[in-house]
Amino acid sequence: MILFNCDYNEGAHESILRRLAETNMEQTAGYGEDLYCLSAQERIQKLCEAPQAKVYFLSGGTQANLTVIAAALRPHQSAIGAVTAHINGHETGAVEATGHKILTVPSLDGKLTASQVEELYREQVLENDAFEHVTKPKLVYISNPTELGTIYHERELRKLHEVCQRYGLYLYMDGARLGYGLAAKDNDLTLAKIAKYCDAFYIGGTKVGALLGEAVVLTNLELQEDFRYIVKQKGGMLAKGRILGIQFDELMKDGLYEKLGAHGDRMADRIRGAFREKGFNFLVENETNQIFVILRDDQIQKLGERFGYCPHCRMDENHSAIRLCTSWATREENVDTLVEFIKGL
Amino acid sequence: MILFNCDYNEGAHESILRRLAETNMEQTAGYGEDLYCLSAQERIQKLCEAPQAKVYFLSGGTQANLTVIAAALRPHQSAIGAVTAHINGHETGAVEATGHKILTVPSLDGKLTASQVEELYREQVLENDAFEHVTKPKLVYISNPTELGTIYHERELRKLHEVCQRYGLYLYMDGARLGYGLAAKDNDLTLAKIAKYCDAFYIGGTKVGALLGEAVVLTNLELQEDFRYIVKQKGGMLAKGRILGIQFDELMKDGLYEKLGAHGDRMADRIRGAFREKGFNFLVENETNQIFVILRDDQIQKLGERFGYCPHCRMDENHSAIRLCTSWATREENVDTLVEFIKGL
Amino acid sequence: MILFNCDYNEGAHESILRRLAETNMEQTAGYGEDLYCLSAQERIQKLCEAPQAKVYFLSGGTQANLTVIAAALRPHQSAIGAVTAHINGHETGAVEATGHKILTVPSLDGKLTASQVEELYREQVLENDAFEHVTKPKLVYISNPTELGTIYHERELRKLHEVCQRYGLYLYMDGARLGYGLAAKDNDLTLAKIAKYCDAFYIGGTKVGALLGEAVVLTNLELQEDFRYIVKQKGGMLAKGRILGIQFDELMKDGLYEKLGAHGDRMADRIRGAFREKGFNFLVENETNQIFVILRDDQIQKLGERFGYCPHCRMDENHSAIRLCTSWATREENVDTLVEFIKGL
Amino acid sequence: MILFNCDYNEGAHESILRRLAETNMEQTAGYGEDLYCLSAQERIQKLCEAPQAKVYFLSGGTQANLTVIAAALRPHQSAIGAVTAHINGHETGAVEATGHKILTVPSLDGKLTASQVEELYREQVLENDAFEHVTKPKLVYISNPTELGTIYHERELRKLHEVCQRYGLYLYMDGARLGYGLAAKDNDLTLAKIAKYCDAFYIGGTKVGALLGEAVVLTNLELQEDFRYIVKQKGGMLAKGRILGIQFDELMKDGLYEKLGAHGDRMADRIRGAFREKGFNFLVENETNQIFVILRDDQIQKLGERFGYCPHCRMDENHSAIRLCTSWATREENVDTLVEFIKGL
Structure with missing residues (x-):
């Protein structure tokens, strides 16, 4: 068969395994405060052309999504996503378990449009007499590639960015399969453009060559505040954080x-x-x-x-x-x- | 220096790295449903002399603790622990973030005694006219070795087990450093005894030779129901679950x-x-x-x-x-x- | 104007105000343990032909809904409702704030059908290979009258009851406007029939003559366990519980x-x-x-x-x-x- | 007997009942947006000499506490209180149920001192190498009178205010029995002084003459943002909000x-x-x-x-x-x- x-049927790219073996008996600091995590962060900052960004290495996608969303929202705030969004249909209510509703809009290709966000925001907040009786959208969740394998183009992402700016929403991209998106023939996005348009996103490792691990990139300074506390609280902070740092240091090197x-x-x-x-x-x-x-x-x-x-x-x-x-x-x-x-x- | x-300053034991490398390009099922996880579970069931037990491989200790406790408790129920308990002082309120209070009792050596549990239960529930105005203890959390490096002896554990049985409490052991406890000169516990007295416990991997990972053992059938849902919801289910199964399969082999x-x-x-x-x-x-x-x-x-x-x-x-x-x-x-x-x- | x-533009029915005034300086027990609450419970038990039922008087509808649902569900379980359900669209994410997802199905008239519940359950659980990656439905929420003023007939309610029994789901009816439903010309339900088919429901007071207050009726013994703890925890237990007991004692008397x-x-x-x-x-x-x-x-x-x-x-x-x-x-x-x-x- | x-053994002061009766059939807006709530707010603003303050009328003390605290804290933040604090020992884990830990300090007379707050903050945050592994205190909870009937004097409250300012903490006073505190022979506080030193407090109605109800006063503009959403979400927003407004309008009139x-x-x-x-x-x-x-x-x-x-x-x-x-x-x-x-x- x-x-x-x-x-995610196989292990990790051989260079990752090699690097893990080479560094195995080095003694490093724990909890992601080692030099490998630092180096991986620097590589990502450079690729993103975002020196202000902070990078956090988490163990998996659901962990990354629930941590970012829990960190970003106050209790009455909600996330907007396509009905096909991974957080809506494949994470056992992880976001709701942190207390937040997901507001969904229809999508045939897995993508969310700026006008859908705009319409929903108007309906929930601006044109709603009973606005306090519904949740207040605060974060827009997109996946790139989407759960249906489609990708966002720069024009679409910029428009989403604009509508988010207009209404004070965070734009968050789930990049579980980002490597396959960036390499797609019709792709016109780069890490730098994504970092420019998104307040937060993650670069997926688990599905793109790592044993495990996702690199959460927070470009918006607001979201960085005390973020590590929440990573710890939600169980996403590995004691041997270096095993994520080492993997991303390798993945982000020489275009791997x-x-x-x-x-x-x-x-x-x-x-x-x-x-x-x-x-x-x-x-x-x-x-x-x-x-x-x-x-x-x-x-x-x-x-x-x-x-x-x-x-x-x-x-x-x-x-x-x-x-x-x-x-x-x-x-x-x-x-x-x-x-x-x-x-x- | x-x-x-x-x-947790170093990586993993060399035999683990070797095994990860050997199996790296095999294709397996995801989410812990592969043959390595199955094999590791069987080894643990045997060592625990508990064929009914189910074993779940999670990424870290905080993850294990919050998942077990969230799965075990109804909203008004609480966990009892020593004031020194890891869940009380080193997990950024992870248990409270799932909605549950931790009731603490004083401890100089990190251990909790059966009589402390009994007294607290009486005070909170049995002899409390306003019992509905305080949380209802339902789970007793102990660490072995404790956060202070001390260990429980069989007599102590049996007494804790008895008081828990008497009041319908779950007994849960955090075994982040269990290997060091089982090997201690004055230890008289075994995995089989722990499995006999505890409703749930975890065998720590991260601190005892693994890259990451803890093996949560649920001996109480009640706790097994739908447990994987909750692992997924809390972000503890690795897509490549095999990397935990492989490590524990190795750790549990030949007394490693x-x-x-x-x-x-x-x-x-x-x-x-x-x-x-x-x-x-x-x-x-x-x-x-x-x-x-x-x-x-x-x-x-x-x-x-x-x-x-x-x-x-x-x-x-x-x-x-x-x-x-x-x-x-x-x-x-x-x-x-x-x-x-x-x-x- | x-x-x-x-x-809910006016205060309370005059007989309620009179009774509050008459009993005002009596000294009673607090927290709903007074004789008025007891008497009101007895009246409701009789009207419901459900001597085993327990009745709890809460301050409002959102409070009632979130308390019942939080008490009924484990963390990974969800509620099913029509997209028009009050809990979905008018309670600021109160259910999600207790950690639970609401799974919605389309509805033009505000009603949910047994076949919709069946289909959703099959899709989420029975015919889903990845069932652990979605929430597990456990409670069916209906409103009677619905948010669109329509009502359930006995045949419909019985069918919902049957499908819930088949799949181990709780059937819960939000009766914020129940008085208007029971009095409708084409209604064929009674409190006794509702109590027979539902595991839980509430008889709305706020919108039917009371100053405030809803009578939550739990006919299912499972749901009664420790329910008062959860009422207290969620802030729904009034110190002067009698003011709800007195109102319902009056409302439930002589067909008022x-x-x-x-x-x-x-x-x-x-x-x-x-x-x-x-x-x-x-x-x-x-x-x-x-x-x-x-x-x-x-x-x-x-x-x-x-x-x-x-x-x-x-x-x-x-x-x-x-x-x-x-x-x-x-x-x-x-x-x-x-x-x-x-x-x- | x-x-x-x-x-809270009796009903309400007679003038409250009279006023409820007089206004009973007037038609007003719902959800606390009626003229009685507005008038009561104005009276309180005046008494507090705090025109910027917003006042919210909630049904009970636990409701008030959990709503204020949930609104004020991010997920990793905690509340500091005396071990005797009502939120710690008499609210069935209501605060923890919103996800937050309560950090307690010893107290023989129910009071918390500024130096206790300072010491705890230093220990948890400033002098803690592992600060991200514990919760971050953000709100100081005091009761006045305390659960032991003692009261704070201006000097004590000012010192608490100063330490809170120094460390960016909110100071919140639970005034369930505030009327008895303000009237105490050795009291030197006034509503105006409390409003000056506290970011939030509530004026207790349930225990001081009302049928039910507490007036939450938010003097800190930060805390006011979207507060009504959270009141609604937590079940504390009465449809007939006026019945709270009317009561406080009466209580706050002519020194009642x-x-x-x-x-x-x-x-x-x-x-x-x-x-x-x-x-x-x-x-x-x-x-x-x-x-x-x-x-x-x-x-x-x-x-x-x-x-x-x-x-x-x-x-x-x-x-x-x-x-x-x-x-x-x-x-x-x-x-x-x-x-x-x-x-x-």
């Missing part, structure tokens, strides 16, 4: 992060191409490492006998959409096998 | 965990012996990897020029207690250097 | 509650009739004390010069739906004036 | 509040005097409406046959301290009876 069901993303995207492109050639349709068009293809149920069953995939949603009586995932670790020969299989469908 | 300030604990204790014994020979007093007597010794402030300053230590508390005008820590990773030659230094004091 | 904007509800409904019927005669349409058809009528914007403006109303939603360029409310306190002559005005539209 | 066990307090204190003085004459000792000396007297157990039993009292704590084998309470409603003839009884002890 070859697994294409997700992008981009290279890993590009590999995942290229593998996905080959699979998408194979489906396209055979005339299959996609639930959503995208260019990152997730493929949402629509197949007949019997085709899915056949595929499932040899390849791990992730069921997504039913389309009609006989068809469903499934998700296939590649990653930094996907082997060319496994893609060959899958492409061959697709040709035979 | 040689660090003796804590037991005990060996690592024994090394740490032996290193500490040498240091304790050196202090004792010079006539220094200890804040508390213990036989595990933490040493709480009382020194003159000028001696502490001198020591601090060459060795990392952890300030603990002031004793009088001229003396303070400091903590020195050894671990699985402590090098014999570094202990030699320290012992030499102590001789010169 | 005559107010028809809500059903039903009479007050019937008055409100009759007043609303007259207004609905007037609109109907003039050919106006309603956003939703109902027979309780809320009227959701669609008017031209200039008509609304004219109406607003003389009568208080509540804006509801825009229908098209020139029309909006507004809400008009009657209550136990609505004066016949004020309805005459409004009816006259409607005739002139 | 004559009750002296607490100060002070008069009611003075009556309670005078009744208590008579009882204290009777005990003193007989040579009984007090647990704590005070001049407000609570009396903490030490009696032999057989005396307590005898007293308990005729008078309601509140057990407080055991002193030795044969003696305990009990609490007796007077109030605005205490009848002179009941005090006569008790005094007569005391003479006979």
Whole structure:
């Protein structure tokens, strides 16, 4: 069985393992105050062209999301997200467990638009006589790539930034798969642009070559205040914080992060191409490492006998959409096998 | 500078790193549902002689504590702990952040006694006319070894177990440094005895040879219900859960965990012996990897020029207690250097 | 200006005020443990034909909802409600502030159907491979009358009860306006039937003749356990609990509650009739004390010069739906004036 | 049985009941936005000489405390209080349920001193290397009168204010029994002085003549921001807010509040005097409406046959301290009876 069901089936990129081994018996400070974390932070600040930014290394995506959101909001404030947002549908109510409502808006491609944010804010706050009887939106949550593998373009992100500025909202980007977004063919964002438009975002490690770990970047000074207290309180502060610092120091060096993303995207492109050639349709068009293809149920069953995939949603009586995932670790020969299989469908 | 300030200054035991490297490119299921986690669980069940127990691998100690406690308590219920309890003084209010009060009782040696629990329960519930105006204790939190390096003996643990049974309380042991406790010269507990007396406990990995990770063992079936939901919600479920499973599979194999604990204790014994020979007093007597010794402030300053230590508390005008820590990773030659230094004091 | 904007514009029914005055200088126990609360509980138990039920008097609806839901759910569990549910849209995230997500389903008339609950439960739990990554529904929230003034019929409530039983869900009814529901012309429910089908519900006082206060009825013994602790914790336990007991003792005596509800409904019927005669349409058809009528914007403006109303939603360029409310306190002559005005539209 | 066990055994002062009756059928806006609330706010602003202050009328003391504290703190911040603080020992963990730890300091007379606050702040924050591993104090909670009936003098309050200013802490006074404090013989505080030194406080109504209700006064503009959202979220916003406004409008008129307090204190003085004459000792000396007297157990039993009292704590084998309470409603003839009884002890 070859697994294409997700992008965390393997361990870590070999250079990360090597670095962990090399530094293993060094004695360092704990809780992320070691020199590796510092060095990784400096690399990220440079790539982000944001010397004022602070970087915090957390163990996972849900941890990162709930910590940032809990740190950013007062009790009556809420987060805005697409209905497909990871925080809304895949984190067991982690944000609500910190006390905050998520206000969702419809989305077919996983993206949130500036005008949706504007409309919701007007409806909840500005044009609402009973505004104190609903939560007050304060943070806009987006994922890039989204849960459907689509990406934001600079124009879209800038508009979101503008509407957030207008209404005093924080713009927060969940970058669990950021490497695959930055490497996508139609991408026009960079870390520097993201840092310019977002108050907070995280650079995903777990799905892009690390054993574990996400680098939360807070560009807005307000959000930095006492943030480490909240990381500790929510259980996200590793005693041996260096194991995250070392990994990001490695990922952020010599363009490794981009290279890993590009590999995942290229593998996905080959699979998408194979489906396209055979005339299959996609639930959503995208260019990152997730493929949402629509197949007949019997085709899915056949595929499932040899390849791990992730069921997504039913389309009609006989068809469903499934998700296939590649990653930094996907082997060319496994893609060959899958492409061959697709040709035979 | 040689660090003796804590037991998480280094990375992981070499066999763990080796195993991570060997398994690195295998494809496994995510979220702790892989075969390594299963195998580690089986090893722990066997060592605990508790086939009904379920084992959950979490990223750190605060994460483990807040997840177990949040899962165990209804909103009005509270945890009982010694005033020195890690959840009370070193986790930035993590338990309170899940909504629960910690009721503390005094302790000079870090231990909680059955009679303290009994008395508190009577005071809060049984003999309280206004019982609904205070929280209802439901969980007893102990650490073994304690935050002061002392350990529970079987008799004490059994008594705690009995009082908990009598009043319907859960008994939960924080085993962040359990390896050092089990290896202590005066220890009479085993994993099997702990599993027999406790409803829940965790076997600490971070401080005993792992890169990160704690193995939460739930022996009480009630606590197992839907526990994984809560692990996910609190951000403790790693996508690549296998990296915890692999580490514990290794630690629990061939007595490695005990060996690592024994090394740490032996290193500490040498240091304790050196202090004792010079006539220094200890804040508390213990036989595990933490040493709480009382020194003159000028001696502490001198020591601090060459060795990392952890300030603990002031004793009088001229003396303070400091903590020195050894671990699985402590090098014999570094202990030699320290012992030499102590001789010169 | 005559107010028809809500059903809490006036104080309390005169017999309540009289009774408060009569009993004013009596000395009673505090915190709802007085004889008036006991008597009111007994009346409600009898009317509900539920001797096992416990009744708790709380200060308001949001307080009642958040207390019941917080008491009923473990951290990972969620409530299901119509998107129009009061807890979803009018309580400033009170339920989320206790840590729980609300899962919403669409509804045009404010009602939730058994099949919606079933479908959602299947989707979230039974047919979800990643069930631990979403919240687990545990409580179904309905309002009767709904926020749109519609009511549940016995058949509907029984079906909801059945689906809840099937999946281990609690059925909870918010009865803020219950008096107006029970008195509606097409109603076939009684307190006894509600008590039979629901695990918990509350009989609204604030909107049906009381100064303040809601009577939470817990028919399910599980929910009764330690409930008063949680009432206290959430700030819902009045020191002078008797002022709620006295009011409900009065409301539940000699059919007063039903009479007050019937008055409100009759007043609303007259207004609905007037609109109907003039050919106006309603956003939703109902027979309780809320009227959701669609008017031209200039008509609304004219109406607003003389009568208080509540804006509801825009229908098209020139029309909006507004809400008009009657209550136990609505004066016949004020309805005459409004009816006259409607005739002139 | 004559009750002296607490100060909420009766209903409300007659002028309050009269005013409620007179205004009963007036139509007003809901949720505390009526003219009575406005008028009561103005009276309080004037008495406080604080035109910038905002006043919010909440249903009870626990509600007031948890709402103010939840509104004031970020997740990692905590409240400082005496170990005897009502929020620590009599509110079922209400503050912790909003996510915040309470840091307590010892107190024999219920009071907190500026130097205790200073020392705690230094210990937790300024002189703590691991400051991020403990909560950060942000609010100082005091009660006046305290839970032991003692009061703060201006000098003490000013010092608390100064230390709070120095460290950026909010000073919050729980004034559940404020009327009895302001009327005490040795009192030198006024509402204006309290408003000057405190960022927030509440003027207790429930225990000083109202049916229910506390007036939360926020003098610090920071705390006012969006406060009503949080009142609503926590269930403290009454739909018929006017019933609180009307009561405080009456209490704050023509010195009624002070008069009611003075009556309670005078009744208590008579009882204290009777005990003193007989040579009984007090647990704590005070001049407000609570009396903490030490009696032999057989005396307590005898007293308990005729008078309601509140057990407080055991002193030795044969003696305990009990609490007796007077109030605005205490009848002179009941005090006569008790005094007569005391003479006979």
